[in-house]
Amino acid sequence: MTPVSARAPAPATVATGPGGSGTGGTAPARRRLRRLGELGPALPFLVAKVLLFGTFIAFPFAYTVYLTFQRGSLLSGLTFAGLENYRNVLRDTLFHETLRNTALFMVVVIPLTIVVTCAVGLLLSSRIRGMRIYRSLIYTPSLLSIVVAGLIWKMLIDGETGPLDRFTSGVLGLDVPWLTDGTTAIVFLSVVTLWTSIGFYSLLFMAAFNNVDLDLVDAARIDGAGGWQILTRIKLPLIRPVAQVVLVLVTINAVQLFDLVYVMTQGGPGTATYTAMWYVYQNAFNGGSVPYAATMSLVLLLITAVIAGIFISRSRSEADDV
């Protein structure tokens, strides 16, 4: 059961593929013997990784799948439950709400991130003096843990001393309900999320813009294209693969939203910022049902995989057209 999303960074890998360094034309049988024969020498190199990977990723993932078909607790013992957990998850109105909250978060954070980081990436790719300094400053938030980022923004919006709140209420005359209104809180979490990731994604876009073949740009310029046309007709189409990567990464991170909720809202006001991941955490570690938490995390994975799969397959088919 490979999540489709797992393929996200794969294009490069698929292209290089396995195989390669051949030892020349031996008979199939002998080759098979030789391949098996190298398993011995290979073991010392592989044993640590394979054990760790098997123990902490492959087996746990299989166990998550197993748990979703169980009921009970680990202390009282598990019994087979069929699809009961799945039925319950699908009927759980709070889970529905977490999905709506997460969806709202994604609707804000995805386009916002793509547009802003693409623009900043374009900015960073211009050849001006001092760009290195700007690049460092723009990368600053990416160096922080989400915990610290959340702390900073909570201070900035503090009703008593927060400079941002003072600005909006004092200068603009707006009384922004930063974290006290559900929708505003989610939008605000999206903005903070964007802030923490500007540096990283902008660097990706910057590299993509720097990779654009300048001959193409010059040719277009000779044909009379202006700056805007060069951007929209040449540069943006060429950086599309990177945009797709960012899209998938933002999507996956958005579904996983947890740290910021923990630090800034604890799910509130009410259940307005209960994200799916927060709900999973509450169920698994704050006295809920472990099989139920596992089922939710698997449903979440399926949703992510479908969304990411759509993004990726679209990028593939477009690439095929070229």
Place this chain on the structure above:
Amino acid sequence: MSSVTTAARPRRATRRGAQAAAVHLAAIVVSFVCAGPVVLLIVASLHDSVFADFSFANLTVANYERLLSNAVFLRWIVNSVLVASAVTALTVAVDMLAAYAFAKMRFAGRDLTFRLLLATMMLPFSATLVPVYLLASELGMIDRYSGLIVPALAGPFGVYLLRQFVRGIPDSLLEAARIDGAGHGGMFLRIVLPLCRQPMAVLAIFTFVANWNTFLWPLLIAQSEHMMTLPVGIATTNTQFAQNISMLTAGAVISIVPMAVLFVAFQRHFIGGVLAGAVKS
């Protein structure tokens, strides 16, 4: 718009100048939005007050003095340094060995194993979170360094990253060493390792940063105060400085310092790592 081809030199020069000014202006605005809040955090940490204070007057390092003489806080720093360093060193070692095997050795099931590894690259942590926690508790890793370190070594990214580079090492180099009597161990140590310094540094920096800032896993594992890492301590703190925001900000600033130092020292690697991680064309 189409004046580019016909424009006289001076006009073009002023347009360039105006363009550069606009780029600078935009870059300054974005830099301000990104770095400004961090500056305010630092300012707030330099006030000896209960509430957050962002004025530039009456600055003092009292909070830092208090924190750095606080045994629990020092323990969090030690934990963070210890865990992030151990995870980094072990990740690079384990992944480098595996990368060599996947890139330069032939054995049954190699491609299948590697594909399995890659397939989980984007597997979100939530999909394995509950069982990994149960397993850690079964193995007696709760509230222990082993629980903070060992499960963090399982990820496939490092193997993927390093394998790309090892594959690029010409086979002729390895064959020459083999003729000189080197086995796989010798070739690995004497040829592959020295040639992979750069990608290993990239992986090391990225692993360190990621583990320095990671939150959910240490939140689950560290149950007593003295086992917490910095982010967990800062987020869950309920005793020492809950009532003192400016002290909390000082803790946050201290947690940024190693990241900032790394970034300044290895800027090129940071960018290299970003690119290696996402786009390889």
